[in-house]
Amino acid sequence: MTAQPQQLTLRRPDDWHIHLRDDEMLNTVLPYTSAVNGRAIVMPNLVPPVTSVAAGEAYRDRILAALPAGHAFTPLMTCYLTDSLDPDELERGFTSGLFTAAKLYPAHATTNSSHGVTNIASIARVLERMQKLGMPLLIHGEVTDAHVDIFDREARFIETVMVPLRSQFPALKVVMEHITTQDAADYVAAADETLGATITPQHLMFNRNHMLVGGIRPHLYCLPILKRNVHQEALRKVVASGNPRFFLGTDTAPHLRHLKEASCGCAGVFNAPTSLPAYATVFEELNALEHFEAFCSENGPRFYGLPLNEGTITLVREPWQVPESIALGSHALVPFLAGETLNWRIA
Numbered sequence: 303m304t305a306q307p308q309q310l311t312l313r314r315p316d317d318w319h320i321h322l323r324d325d326e327m328l329n330t331v332l333p334y335t336s337a338v339n340g341r342a343i344v345m346p347n348l349v350p351p352v353t354s355v356a357a358g359e360a361y362r363d364r365i366l367a368a369l370p371a372g373h374a375f376t377p378l379m380t381c382y383l384t385d386s387l388d389p390d391e392l393e394r395g396f397t398s399g400l401f402t403a404a405k406l407y408p409a410h411a412t413t414n415s416s417h418g419v420t421n422i423a424s425i426a427r428v429l430e431r432m433q434k435l436g437m438p439l440l441i442h443g444e445v446t447d448a449h450v451d452i453f454d455r456e457a458r459f460i461e462t463v464m465v466p467l468r469s470q471f472p473a474l475k476v477v478m479e480h481i482t483t484q485d486a487a488d489y490v491a492a493a494d495e496t497l498g499a500t501i502t503p504q505h506l507m508f509n510r511n512h513m514l515v516g517g518i519r520p521h522l523y524c525l526p527i528l529k530r531n532v533h534q535e536a537l538r539k540v541v542a543s544g545n546p547r548f549f550l551g552t553d554t555a556p557h558l559r560h561l562k563e564a565s566c567g568c569a570g571v572f573n574a575p576t577s578l579p580a581y582a583t584v585f586e587e588l589n590a591l592e593h594f595e596a597f598c599s600e601n602g603p604r605f606y607g608l609p610l611n612e613g614t615i616t617l618v619r620e621p622w623q624v625p626e627s628i629a630l631g632s633h634a635l636v637p638f639l640a641g642e643t644l645n646w647r648i649a
């Protein structure tokens with residue numbers, strides 16, 4: 303029997319999928335991400351979305367202005383694709399170093415996606431340009447057809463969108479964001495090095511029973527929705543395998559408590575305060591701590607073609623209780639695993 307490690311020191315991680323929002327919310331949530339990560343891919347689904355170089359620069363400036371003193375953190379900005387985005391605008395943002403990637407939201411797939419893409423044909427020129435530039439395409443992979451069951455939307459997306467898109471643009475670098483199914487894990491694992499995927503802590507720790515049995519838990523509701531247990535197991539297996547094309551992307555997505563605990567609650571899990579200890583818990587449960595650092599700090603930058611971070615972060619085995627809520631003005635945010643005890647704490 304090997305002794306349990308008492309601490310884990312790893313290269314400073316990055317978070318390849320986050321929502322920082324804006325204004326007071328940005329000020330409240332950013333420090334949880336910037337305290338831990340060297341960089342993060344910032345989602346562009348503001349209202350209105352970030353669809354131009356000017357909007358991307360202004361948003362980056364607001365993020366940098368909200369950064370606490372002493373946090374060495376670089377926001378990696380993304381451009382929200384619409385049917386009418388001009389490829390020249392996107393190229394200008396990429397070559398100037400502002401935009402790291404572009405984000406494809408199928409119209410109406412998720413929170414703030416009403417301006418999203420209605421069909422891939424309408425963005426063919428943009429994808430052509432991205433392929434030429436080596437600019438990664440990040441995808442929320444769910445079909446939106448009203449008749450497709452919410453639990454089938456990711457698997458259906460692979461057949462109907464991913465496969466034709468990747469055969470039309472075989473050299474395009476694509477990240478399937480926040481994957482939730484065995485179908486996606488298998489599809490990405492079988493693909494070549496142009497395809498990667500992020501996985502959230504909630505999809506590794508939970509399945510739909512945790513969200514729905516014995517009462518509905520709105521703070522586990524996110525999109526793509528938690529799936530059945532076999533899918534959770536498939537995601538756990540793929541991260542435990544150490545496959546380098548899977549990497550950390552928390553999809554931390556804060557919504558005010560009263561907008562989640564509502565008759566029509568918002569989708570999104572605010573996991574920035576607990577995500578790294580949560581991932582560590584999962585890797586330890588899987589006896590896969592040997593792959594933990596690569597998942598957090600190496601696979602992502604290698605996929606994106608960026609340097610690895612300098613410096614380290616240490617987690618110590620020290621039980622702590624996650625706060626029940628975090629104040630935001632007169633409102634509150636409920637963090638992922640609120641009230642629960644985690645065994646790993648960031649030193």
Ligand SMILES: NC(=O)N[C@@H](CC(=O)O)C(=O)O
Nearest residue numbers: 321412413524525555569570
């Ligand atoms: N994941 C979510 O459930 N919500 C995200 C949007 C997204 O990433 O799809 C949000 O912006 O709130």
Ligand SMILES: [Zn+2]
Nearest residue numbers: 412442525526
């Ligand atoms: Zn999404």
Ligand SMILES: [Zn+2]
Nearest residue numbers: 321345553555
């Ligand atoms: Zn997201």
